[in-house]
Amino acid sequence: MKLTKCEQGHFFDADKYPACPYCNTDLQTETAIVQTSEVPAAELAAPDGPVAGWLVVLDGPARGRDLRLGVGRSFLGLDAAGAPATVSPDAPLGARQATVVYDPEADAFTLLPGSSQDLCYLAGQAVLEAQPLTGGEELKLGTATLRFVPFCGGGFRW
Template structure:
Protein backbone atom coordinates (compact mmCIF):
# COMPACT_ATOMS: atom_id res chain seq x y z
CA UNK A 1 0.00 0.00 0.00
CA UNK A 2 1.34 3.40 -0.96
CA UNK A 3 1.97 5.82 1.87
CA UNK A 4 0.17 9.16 1.85
CA UNK A 5 2.48 12.15 1.45
CA UNK A 6 3.04 14.23 4.56
CA UNK A 7 1.91 17.79 3.99
CA UNK A 8 3.81 20.74 5.37
CA UNK A 9 2.23 23.75 7.10
CA UNK A 10 2.27 25.75 3.90
CA UNK A 11 0.70 22.96 2.01
CA UNK A 12 -2.02 22.73 4.61
CA UNK A 13 -2.57 26.49 4.33
CA UNK A 14 -3.04 26.22 0.60
CA UNK A 15 0.32 27.83 -0.25
CA UNK A 16 2.01 24.71 -1.72
CA UNK A 17 0.81 21.51 -3.23
CA UNK A 18 2.66 18.22 -3.48
CA UNK A 19 5.30 18.37 -6.22
CA UNK A 20 5.86 22.14 -6.05
CA UNK A 21 9.46 23.28 -5.58
CA UNK A 22 10.29 24.05 -1.99
CA UNK A 23 11.55 27.63 -1.46
CA UNK A 24 14.97 27.93 0.17
CA UNK A 25 15.02 28.87 3.85
CA UNK A 26 15.74 32.41 4.82
CA UNK A 27 19.25 33.23 6.00
CA UNK A 28 19.71 32.62 9.69
CA UNK A 29 16.70 30.35 9.94
CA UNK A 30 17.47 27.10 11.77
CA UNK A 31 16.89 24.17 9.49
CA UNK A 32 14.58 22.38 11.90
CA UNK A 33 11.98 21.81 9.28
CA UNK A 34 13.71 21.60 5.91
CA UNK A 35 11.54 22.03 2.90
CA UNK A 36 8.97 24.26 4.59
CA UNK A 37 8.59 28.02 4.22
CA UNK A 38 9.58 30.05 7.24
CA UNK A 39 7.03 32.46 8.73
CA UNK A 40 8.02 35.84 10.14
CA UNK A 41 7.88 35.93 13.95
CA UNK A 42 8.29 39.24 15.68
CA UNK A 43 10.52 39.35 18.73
CA UNK A 44 8.33 40.54 21.65
CA UNK A 45 11.31 42.35 23.20
CA UNK A 46 12.04 44.46 20.12
CA UNK A 47 8.44 44.90 18.91
CA UNK A 48 6.93 48.35 19.54
CA UNK A 49 4.43 48.39 22.41
CA UNK A 50 0.75 48.43 21.38
CA UNK A 51 -1.05 51.78 21.61
CA UNK A 52 -2.68 52.31 25.00
CA UNK A 53 -6.33 51.41 25.00
CA UNK A 54 -8.62 54.07 26.30
CA UNK A 55 -11.46 52.82 28.46
CA UNK A 56 -14.88 53.73 27.25
CA UNK A 57 -16.28 56.59 29.34
CA UNK A 58 -18.84 55.57 31.84
CA UNK A 59 -22.38 56.64 31.32
CA UNK A 60 -22.83 60.13 32.64
CA UNK A 61 -19.04 60.83 32.75
CA UNK A 62 -16.49 62.17 30.25
CA UNK A 63 -13.19 60.55 29.21
CA UNK A 64 -11.45 61.94 32.32
CA UNK A 65 -14.02 60.40 34.64
CA UNK A 66 -15.70 63.69 35.55
CA UNK A 67 -19.46 63.83 35.74
CA UNK A 68 -21.08 65.50 32.76
CA UNK A 69 -23.96 67.90 33.38
CA UNK A 70 -27.26 66.47 32.28
CA UNK A 71 -28.99 68.56 29.69
CA UNK A 72 -32.46 68.01 28.43
CA UNK A 73 -34.01 69.91 25.60
CA UNK A 74 -37.76 69.95 25.59
CA UNK A 75 -39.10 68.40 22.44
CA UNK A 76 -35.94 66.27 21.85
CA UNK A 77 -36.39 63.38 24.24
CA UNK A 78 -36.71 63.57 28.00
CA UNK A 79 -39.77 65.12 29.52
CA UNK A 80 -42.20 66.83 27.26
CA UNK A 81 -42.56 70.58 27.56
CA UNK A 82 -45.77 71.69 29.27
CA UNK A 83 -48.35 72.61 26.72
CA UNK A 84 -49.71 76.12 26.74
CA UNK A 85 -53.36 76.46 27.78
CA UNK A 86 -55.76 76.50 24.90
CA UNK A 87 -57.40 79.94 24.83
CA UNK A 88 -60.41 78.42 23.12
CA UNK A 89 -60.93 75.85 25.87
CA UNK A 90 -63.89 76.45 28.14
CA UNK A 91 -62.91 77.69 31.64
CA UNK A 92 -63.44 75.37 34.58
CA UNK A 93 -66.80 75.83 36.23
CA UNK A 94 -66.71 77.51 39.64
CA UNK A 95 -69.46 76.96 42.15
CA UNK A 96 -71.19 80.25 42.96
CA UNK A 97 -70.58 81.55 46.48
CA UNK A 98 -73.49 81.90 48.88
CA UNK A 99 -74.09 85.64 49.29
CA UNK A 100 -73.35 87.18 52.68
CA UNK A 101 -76.23 89.22 54.03
CA UNK A 102 -74.71 90.33 57.35
CA UNK A 103 -72.41 89.48 60.24
CA UNK A 104 -72.42 88.67 63.95
CA UNK A 105 -69.53 90.33 65.82
CA UNK A 106 -68.51 89.06 69.28
CA UNK A 107 -68.51 92.10 71.58
CA UNK A 108 -68.24 90.30 74.95
CA UNK A 109 -67.19 86.88 76.19
CA UNK A 110 -64.73 84.35 74.69
CA UNK A 111 -63.73 85.25 71.15
CA UNK A 112 -64.26 88.98 71.64
CA UNK A 113 -63.52 90.80 68.37
CA UNK A 114 -64.25 87.80 66.11
CA UNK A 115 -67.01 87.80 63.52
CA UNK A 116 -69.03 85.18 61.64
CA UNK A 117 -70.99 85.70 58.41
CA UNK A 118 -74.72 85.31 57.94
CA UNK A 119 -76.15 84.00 54.68
CA UNK A 120 -79.44 84.19 52.87
CA UNK A 121 -82.13 81.99 54.40
CA UNK A 122 -81.74 80.57 57.93
CA UNK A 123 -78.33 80.74 59.63
CA UNK A 124 -77.95 78.53 62.68
CA UNK A 125 -75.86 79.86 65.60
CA UNK A 126 -73.94 77.13 67.46
CA UNK A 127 -70.53 75.64 68.23
CA UNK A 128 -70.67 72.76 65.75
CA UNK A 129 -69.10 73.30 62.27
CA UNK A 130 -72.38 72.32 60.60
CA UNK A 131 -73.87 75.63 61.73
CA UNK A 132 -73.79 78.48 59.23
CA UNK A 133 -72.75 80.87 62.02
CA UNK A 134 -70.23 78.85 64.05
CA UNK A 135 -69.37 80.54 67.34
CA UNK A 136 -66.96 78.03 68.90
CA UNK A 137 -64.74 80.39 70.90
CA UNK A 138 -64.77 78.62 74.28
CA UNK A 139 -68.24 79.40 75.63
CA UNK A 140 -69.66 75.99 76.55
CA UNK A 141 -73.04 77.50 77.43
CA UNK A 142 -73.71 77.76 73.70
CA UNK A 143 -75.10 74.52 72.31
CA UNK A 144 -73.25 72.57 69.65
CA UNK A 145 -76.42 72.34 67.62
CA UNK A 146 -78.25 75.46 66.51
CA UNK A 147 -78.88 77.45 69.70
CA UNK A 148 -80.62 80.22 67.76
CA UNK A 149 -81.43 81.20 64.16
CA UNK A 150 -81.04 84.42 62.22
CA UNK A 151 -83.28 84.41 59.14
CA UNK A 152 -83.13 86.82 56.21
CA UNK A 153 -86.20 87.14 54.00
CA UNK A 154 -84.88 88.42 50.67
CA UNK A 155 -88.37 89.29 49.39
CA UNK A 156 -89.33 91.39 52.40
CA UNK A 157 -85.66 92.37 52.99
CA UNK A 158 -86.11 91.80 56.72
CA UNK A 159 -84.18 89.90 59.42
CA UNK A 160 -85.69 87.72 62.15
CA UNK A 161 -84.29 86.05 65.31
CA UNK A 162 -85.65 82.81 66.79
CA UNK A 163 -84.46 80.42 69.50
CA UNK A 164 -83.49 76.78 68.93
CA UNK A 165 -85.41 75.31 71.88
CA UNK A 166 -82.38 74.96 74.16
CA UNK A 167 -82.29 75.26 77.93
CA UNK A 168 -80.18 78.44 78.00
CA UNK A 169 -82.26 81.40 76.91
CA UNK A 170 -81.47 83.59 73.91
CA UNK A 171 -81.81 87.28 74.68
CA UNK A 172 -82.34 90.15 72.25
CA UNK A 173 -81.30 93.48 73.73
CA UNK A 174 -81.72 91.92 77.19
CA UNK A 175 -85.19 90.46 76.55
CA UNK A 176 -85.71 86.68 76.30
CA UNK A 177 -86.62 85.47 72.81
CA UNK A 178 -89.66 83.22 73.23
CA UNK A 179 -91.08 83.64 69.73
CA UNK A 180 -89.81 84.97 66.42
CA UNK A 181 -88.59 88.53 66.82
CA UNK A 182 -87.60 91.09 64.17
CA UNK A 183 -83.89 91.88 64.12
CA UNK A 184 -82.54 95.32 63.30
CA UNK A 185 -79.05 96.56 62.48
CA UNK A 186 -77.07 97.17 65.71
CA UNK A 187 -79.14 94.86 67.94
CA UNK A 188 -77.34 92.70 70.54
CA UNK A 189 -77.93 88.95 70.83
CA UNK A 190 -76.76 87.29 74.05
CA UNK A 191 -76.32 83.55 74.54
CA UNK A 192 -74.74 82.48 77.85
CA UNK A 193 -71.61 84.61 78.40
CA UNK A 194 -71.33 85.68 74.74
CA UNK A 195 -72.77 88.90 73.33
CA UNK A 196 -73.11 89.24 69.53
CA UNK A 197 -73.74 92.53 67.73
CA UNK A 198 -75.78 92.17 64.55
CA UNK A 199 -74.42 94.04 61.50
CA UNK A 200 -76.75 94.05 58.49
CA UNK A 201 -75.51 94.24 54.91
CA UNK A 202 -78.74 93.62 53.06
CA UNK A 203 -81.97 95.50 53.76
CA UNK A 204 -84.28 98.10 52.23
CA UNK A 205 -81.33 99.92 50.64
CA UNK A 206 -79.48 96.92 49.20
CA UNK A 207 -80.06 93.32 48.23
CA UNK A 208 -78.12 90.92 46.02
CA UNK A 209 -81.07 90.82 43.63
CA UNK A 210 -80.33 94.49 42.82
CA UNK A 211 -76.89 93.63 41.38
Protein backbone atom coordinates in the same frame (compact mmCIF):
# COMPACT_ATOMS: atom_id res chain seq x y z
CA MET B 1 -77.61 34.44 75.55
CA LYS B 2 -79.21 34.15 78.94
CA LEU B 3 -81.76 36.98 79.24
CA THR B 4 -82.19 37.90 82.90
CA LYS B 5 -84.32 40.49 84.69
CA CYS B 6 -82.80 42.34 87.66
CA GLU B 7 -84.71 43.46 90.78
CA GLN B 8 -85.18 46.92 89.22
CA GLY B 9 -86.83 45.44 86.11
CA HIS B 10 -83.89 45.81 83.67
CA PHE B 11 -83.24 43.00 81.20
CA PHE B 12 -79.60 42.05 80.53
CA ASP B 13 -77.46 39.20 79.15
CA ALA B 14 -76.35 37.14 82.17
CA ASP B 15 -73.84 35.26 79.97
CA LYS B 16 -72.10 38.59 79.37
CA TYR B 17 -72.55 40.29 82.77
CA PRO B 18 -72.40 38.89 86.32
CA ALA B 19 -74.93 41.54 87.44
CA CYS B 20 -77.20 44.16 85.86
CA PRO B 21 -75.03 46.65 83.87
CA TYR B 22 -77.80 49.26 84.09
CA CYS B 23 -77.74 49.21 87.89
CA ASN B 24 -73.96 48.67 88.14
CA THR B 25 -72.42 51.03 85.56
CA ASP B 26 -68.89 49.83 86.45
CA LEU B 27 -69.68 46.74 84.37
CA GLN B 28 -70.18 48.79 81.21
CA THR B 29 -67.34 48.54 78.69
CA GLU B 30 -66.72 49.67 75.15
CA THR B 31 -68.37 46.47 73.90
CA ALA B 32 -71.40 46.78 76.17
CA ILE B 33 -74.83 47.47 74.78
CA VAL B 34 -75.23 50.40 77.16
CA GLN B 35 -72.60 53.04 76.60
CA THR B 36 -72.19 56.46 78.07
CA SER B 37 -70.39 58.93 75.85
CA GLU B 38 -70.30 62.61 75.13
CA VAL B 39 -72.56 63.89 72.38
CA PRO B 40 -70.33 64.90 69.44
CA ALA B 41 -69.74 68.63 69.16
CA ALA B 42 -71.83 70.48 66.62
CA GLU B 43 -70.21 70.85 63.24
CA LEU B 44 -69.32 74.47 62.65
CA ALA B 45 -70.11 75.88 59.25
CA ALA B 46 -70.26 79.27 57.58
CA PRO B 47 -73.49 79.74 55.63
CA ASP B 48 -73.41 78.96 51.91
CA GLY B 49 -73.90 81.76 49.42
CA PRO B 50 -73.47 85.49 49.76
CA VAL B 51 -73.21 87.32 53.06
CA ALA B 52 -76.38 89.03 54.25
CA GLY B 53 -75.04 90.39 57.55
CA TRP B 54 -72.85 89.71 60.54
CA LEU B 55 -72.90 89.24 64.27
CA VAL B 56 -69.83 90.80 65.88
CA VAL B 57 -68.70 89.48 69.27
CA LEU B 58 -68.39 92.50 71.58
CA ASP B 59 -67.66 90.72 74.84
CA GLY B 60 -66.90 87.22 76.07
CA PRO B 61 -65.22 84.30 74.30
CA ALA B 62 -63.97 85.19 70.78
CA ARG B 63 -64.21 88.94 71.42
CA GLY B 64 -63.68 90.84 68.16
CA ARG B 65 -64.62 87.88 65.95
CA ASP B 66 -67.52 88.04 63.50
CA LEU B 67 -70.08 85.44 62.51
CA ARG B 68 -71.17 85.54 58.90
CA LEU B 69 -74.93 85.37 58.28
CA GLY B 70 -76.18 84.12 54.92
CA VAL B 71 -79.36 84.40 52.90
CA GLY B 72 -82.00 82.12 54.45
CA ARG B 73 -81.36 80.53 57.85
CA SER B 74 -78.13 80.84 59.84
CA PHE B 75 -78.06 78.59 62.92
CA LEU B 76 -76.23 79.89 66.00
CA GLY B 77 -74.64 77.87 68.76
CA LEU B 78 -71.46 77.60 70.81
CA ASP B 79 -68.21 75.91 69.84
CA ALA B 80 -66.27 73.55 72.14
CA ALA B 81 -64.64 76.54 73.89
CA GLY B 82 -68.01 78.21 74.56
CA ALA B 83 -67.55 80.87 71.88
CA PRO B 84 -70.50 81.78 69.64
CA ALA B 85 -70.43 80.19 66.19
CA THR B 86 -72.58 79.45 63.18
CA VAL B 87 -73.40 75.76 63.16
CA SER B 88 -74.22 73.39 60.33
CA PRO B 89 -77.87 72.84 59.38
CA ASP B 90 -77.15 69.18 60.21
CA ALA B 91 -76.06 70.05 63.77
CA PRO B 92 -77.99 68.32 66.57
CA LEU B 93 -81.08 70.25 67.62
CA GLY B 94 -79.62 70.66 71.11
CA ALA B 95 -76.71 72.66 69.67
CA ARG B 96 -78.92 75.33 68.05
CA GLN B 97 -79.48 78.22 70.47
CA ALA B 98 -80.97 80.62 67.93
CA THR B 99 -81.54 81.18 64.22
CA VAL B 100 -81.14 84.38 62.25
CA VAL B 101 -83.17 84.41 59.04
CA TYR B 102 -82.68 86.79 56.12
CA ASP B 103 -85.72 86.64 53.84
CA PRO B 104 -84.73 88.21 50.49
CA GLU B 105 -88.35 88.44 49.31
CA ALA B 106 -89.38 90.50 52.35
CA ASP B 107 -85.90 92.11 52.60
CA ALA B 108 -86.02 91.52 56.37
CA PHE B 109 -84.06 89.83 59.16
CA THR B 110 -85.73 87.84 61.93
CA LEU B 111 -84.29 86.27 65.08
CA LEU B 112 -85.90 82.95 66.04
CA PRO B 113 -85.49 80.90 69.22
CA GLY B 114 -83.38 77.78 68.90
CA SER B 115 -84.15 74.22 69.88
CA SER B 116 -81.46 74.06 72.57
CA GLN B 117 -82.30 74.24 76.26
CA ASP B 118 -79.89 77.18 76.42
CA LEU B 119 -81.56 80.46 75.57
CA CYS B 120 -80.55 83.39 73.40
CA TYR B 121 -81.30 86.88 74.72
CA LEU B 122 -82.18 90.02 72.74
CA ALA B 123 -81.89 93.31 74.64
CA GLY B 124 -81.87 91.37 77.92
CA GLN B 125 -85.05 89.40 77.17
CA ALA B 126 -85.15 85.67 76.34
CA VAL B 127 -86.02 85.05 72.70
CA LEU B 128 -89.12 82.85 72.90
CA GLU B 129 -90.78 83.94 69.63
CA ALA B 130 -89.75 85.54 66.35
CA GLN B 131 -88.22 89.01 66.76
CA PRO B 132 -87.41 91.45 63.92
CA LEU B 133 -83.82 92.65 63.56
CA THR B 134 -83.03 95.99 61.91
CA GLY B 135 -79.42 96.62 62.93
CA GLY B 136 -77.49 97.48 66.07
CA GLU B 137 -79.36 95.07 68.36
CA GLU B 138 -77.36 93.24 71.01
CA LEU B 139 -77.77 89.51 71.55
CA LYS B 140 -76.41 87.33 74.31
CA LEU B 141 -75.39 83.78 73.42
CA GLY B 142 -73.79 81.85 76.26
CA THR B 143 -71.52 84.36 78.00
CA ALA B 144 -70.87 86.38 74.84
CA THR B 145 -72.52 89.62 73.75
CA LEU B 146 -72.95 90.12 70.01
CA ARG B 147 -74.11 93.07 67.86
CA PHE B 148 -76.15 92.54 64.70
CA VAL B 149 -74.85 94.32 61.59
CA PRO B 150 -77.00 93.97 58.43
CA PHE B 151 -75.49 94.08 54.95
CA CYS B 152 -78.66 93.45 52.98
CA GLY B 153 -81.60 95.79 53.40
CA GLY B 154 -82.14 99.49 52.88
CA GLY B 155 -82.28 99.07 49.13
CA PHE B 156 -79.64 96.36 48.65
CA ARG B 157 -80.31 92.66 48.31
CA TRP B 158 -78.78 89.78 46.45
